[in-house]
Amino acid sequence: KHDATGRNSGNSRNGTRSKTVLTDVGPVEVKVPRDTAGTFEPQIVRKRQRRLTGVDEMVLSLSAKGLTHGEISAHLAEVYGAEVSKQTITTITDKVMEGMAEWQSRPLDRxxxxxxxxxxxxxxxxxxxxxxxxxxxxxxxxxxxxxxxxxxxxxxxxxxxxxxxxxxxxxxxxxxxxxxxxxxxxxxxxxxxxxxxxxxxxxxxxxxxxxxxxxxxxxxx
CATH class of the missing domain: 3.30.420.10 (Ribonuclease H-like superfamily/Ribonuclease H)
Structure with a gap:
């Protein structure tokens, strides 16, 4: 198995494959059934999703409290046993900055x-x-x-x-x-x-x- 960034851990028997998803309670291994026709759409852990929303909210909360990316990574590893790279944390926080920039320049009332x-x-x-x-x-x-x-x-x-x-x-x-x-x-x-x-x-x-x-x-x- 790989770390909590969510890389596939290989195929398993009975037509399923495993992947690790990072959640707010730590890494969770999910066995995904194969869907040859591609018609099934998962609702809780969506296709190609590597982190649940609770993790992003946790990272943003820690960042808002003034923790550096290195401190956030160390905190998640110590408390949740999840190895989250500084690059992943940067990706999460950058999405907020993009939304903030869009909100800051939005059209206003007359x-x-x-x-x-x-x-x-x-x-x-x-x-x-x-x-x-x-x-x-x-x-x-x-x-x-x-x-x-x-x-x-x-x-x-x-x-x-x-x-x-x-x-x-x-x-x-x-x-x-x-x-x-x-x-x-x-x-x-x-x-x-x-x-x-x-x-x-x-x-x-x-x-x-x-x-x-x-x-x-x-x-x-």
């Missing part, structure tokens, strides 16, 4: 009643762990549902210049007008909004308004 924008600093591993700003734009659609328009990673502090690039990208993806944009009190951001959507009403976030008001209260209050 008008949004409300758009919330903010930046949050998170720790990102890029050679070394460092704080980087993540810019997020969330909209309320005309149907009343919420939709994340995009997520962008910056390389410095939150600035109006970067927000101008974000707003320009949103406009290029089809957003012709925003009725109200909710943001913090970042200096220069209203000018960036006016450059892209001149008629948009700027509303300071209620949380920031409360924080600003509390500054004038006595500490005991």
């Amino acid at each position: 008008v949004y009643p409300v758009v919330f924008v903010d930046a949050i600093n998170v720790k990102i591993r890029d050679g070394k762990v460092a704080n980087r700003p993540i810019y997020v734009a969330m909209a309320v659609t005309v149907e009343g549902t919420r939709d994340i328009l995009g997520i962008w990673a910056g390389d410095g502090g939150e600035g109006a210049k970067h927000w101008l690039q974000v707003f320009t990208e949103l406009k290029n993806r089809g957003v012709e007008d925003v009725l109200m944009l909710v943001c913090d009190g970042l200096k220069g951001l209203p000018d960036a909004v006016e450059t892209v959507w001149p008629r948009t009403v700027i509303q300071t976030c209620i949380v920031h308004l409360i924080r600003n008001s509390i500054r004038y209260c006595a500490r005991q209050d």
Whole structure:
């Protein structure tokens, strides 16, 4: 038999052949009946499938927690006895990045009643762990549902210049007008909004308004 990457382990008797499938409980050997006419379509372990979906979800979860591909491979080997190569892990994570890129560039609605924008600093591993700003734009659609328009990673502090690039990208993806944009009190951001959507009403976030008001209260209050 071979490792858990799923190569065939050869033909067996009674018209079946064996293959190893990687699952979230470890490698499982599956005996596949021969189908000369090619009319049978398996439902649980499909033809040429080497990993069940639970394995991909496990790899993505570990990757999201900051583990390197080598650490993920070692973890799966230690806990599940499954030998998963770094290349296989890269293949799994790359599929997510492809989907993320497609989602990030998808066409948007022509008008949004409300758009919330903010930046949050998170720790990102890029050679070394460092704080980087993540810019997020969330909209309320005309149907009343919420939709994340995009997520962008910056390389410095939150600035109006970067927000101008974000707003320009949103406009290029089809957003012709925003009725109200909710943001913090970042200096220069209203000018960036006016450059892209001149008629948009700027509303300071209620949380920031409360924080600003509390500054004038006595500490005991």
